[in-house]
Amino acid sequence: MTPELARRAPKVLLHDHLDGGLRPQTVVELAEAVGYDALPEAEAGQLARWFQESADSGSLVRYLETFAHTLAVMQTKESLRRVARESVQDLAADGVVYAESRYAPEQHLEAGLTLEEVVEAVNAGFREGEALAAEAGHPIRVTALVTAMRHAAKSTEIARLAVRYRDEGVSGFDIAGAEAGFPPTRHLDAFEYLRRENAHFTIHAGEAFGLPSIWEAIQWCGADRLGHGVRIVDDVLVAGRPFPEWLESNRHDERALVDLDLADVKLGRLAAYVRDMRIPLEMCPSSNLQTSAALSIALHPITLLKRLRFRVTLNTDNRLMSNTSMSKEAVLLAEQAEWDLTDLRWVTINAMKSAFIPFDERLATIEGVIKPGYRQLGYMG
Numbered sequence: 484m485t486p487e488l489a490r491r492a493p494k495v496l497l498h499d500h501l502d503g504g505l506r507p508q509t510v511v512e513l514a515e516a517v518g519y520d521a522l523p524e525a526e527a528g529q530l531a532r533w534f535q536e537s538a539d540s541g542s543l544v545r546y547l548e549t550f551a552h553t554l555a556v557m558q559t560k561e562s563l564r565r566v567a568r569e570s571v572q573d574l575a576a577d578g579v580v581y582a583e584s585r586y587a588p589e590q591h592l593e594a595g596l597t598l599e600e601v602v603e604a605v606n607a608g609f610r611e612g613e614a615l616a617a618e619a620g621h622p623i624r625v626t627a628l629v630t631a632m633r634h635a636a637k638s639t640e641i642a643r644l645a646v647r648y649r650d651e652g653v654s655g656f657d658i659a660g661a662e663a664g665f666p667p668t669r670h671l672d673a674f675e676y677l678r679r680e681n682a683h684f685t686i687h688a689g690e691a692f693g694l695p696s697i698w699e700a701i702q703w704c705g706a707d708r709l710g711h712g713v714r715i716v717d718d719v720l721v722a723g724r725p726f727p728e729w730l731e732s733n734r735h736d737e738r739a740l741v742d743l744d745l746a747d748v749k750l751g752r753l754a755a756y757v758r759d760m761r762i763p764l765e766m767c768p769s770s771n772l773q774t775s776a777a778l779s780i781a782l783h784p785i786t787l788l789k790r791l792r793f794r795v796t797l798n799t800d801n802r803l804m805s806n807t808s809m810s811k812e813a814v815l816l817a818e819q820a821e822w823d824l825t826d827l828r829w830v831t832i833n834a835m836k837s838a839f840i841p842f843d844e845r846l847a848t849i850e851g852v853i854k855p856g857y858r859q860l861g862y863m864g
């Protein structure tokens with residue numbers, strides 16, 4: 484899979500943070516415009532490197548500290564609108580045909596905006612971005628997920644916001660932020676409210692913390708999807724040994740996951756439940772390397788979970804902090820874990836099936852955009 488082929492292939496993105504995907508140049512320009520003088524670097528190229536290196540800390544908590552600088556320049560309607568517009572244009576240029584972009588409205592109130600004003604400014608930017616992308620020959624649709632921060636106490640308010648704007652561009656709800664010490668059950672009220680409203684939500688779980696977090700997200704909170712969910716492999720046995728331990732002793736074998744005999748693999752109850760119920764996993768390989776949730780691209784559990792036919796989706800998480808894009812994630816997996824165009828098409832269709840927009844619209848995108856797009860690239864499945 485060449486970078487060009489990966490770019491031209493239609494792709495679907497379910498897990499992308501708006502405040503983690505700014506253009507470095509835009510951060511510089513907005514900082515100048517709003518008088519924010521605490522950027523660690525003044526020049527866009529240097530700043531891009533700073534974000535990537537700082538996010539490479541090996542810890543989720545330190546990774547998340549880098550967001551102080553993007554959030555600082557996303558406090559006005561104009562800046563939110565610009566960031567949203569540009570993110571749509573960037574995704575479309577990379578061949579993404581449908582995306583769900585998430586952000587935490589509660590983090591954009593420092594200059595006096597209301598939650599509603601934040602949502603409306605972002606939506607306006609998304610609509611402008613869609614129009615510009617269509618003009619440029621790369622049609623895309625983008626909906627928003629509103630995130631509540633798991634250490635804070637605003638989740639019910641944000642859940643209400645998701646329902647209020649459900650017919651105006653907001654397709655669902657999420658919780659994010661530091662995972663250890665902040666179990667999703669702290670926000671049960673919000674999730675129960677959303678379920679009563681027949682609304683959709685995903686929960687960041689199984690990234691910096693393991694199975695209890697995934698179990699709570701699914702069995703207590705009722706999450707429709709899992710953000711990351713990569714540590715579901717803690718509930719997998721390989722030749723009778725826990726997967727993490729087996730992987731550790733095979734860490735020098737780049738082909739360990741590609742060559743593994745699936746007859747030696749046994750799922751625990753929770754992993755089996757996740758696979759049986761087709762619970763979508765929003766997997767983000769590059770991001771996981773930076774927070775130490777995975778060892779390498781070659782040994783990222785996504786390749787095992789794909790081979791086991793979990794409902795795997797491929798995502799960017801934070802394009803700025805990971806210096807990535809959907810096509811880069813695909814190329815990395817192709818180069819280091821033997822993924823091919825068939826795999827990319829499979830995760831793309833998985834993602835579209837798992838999107839929070841109505842079923843008929845998902846189907847129309849699969850049949851009318853994704854399948855024909857892959858046929859055009861020579862896919863003959």
Ligand SMILES: O=c1[nH]cnc2c1ncn2[C@@H]1O[C@H](CO)[C@@H](O)[C@H]1O
Nearest residue numbers: 500547550585586587630659660687
């Ligand atoms: O991988 C992640 N795990 C948990 N939280 C995250 C991740 N990436 C970003 N955010 C958090 O989500 C907020 C809203 O977009 C960001 O401000 C960041 O704090």
Ligand SMILES: [Zn+2]
Nearest residue numbers: 500687710800
């Ligand atoms: Zn995330």
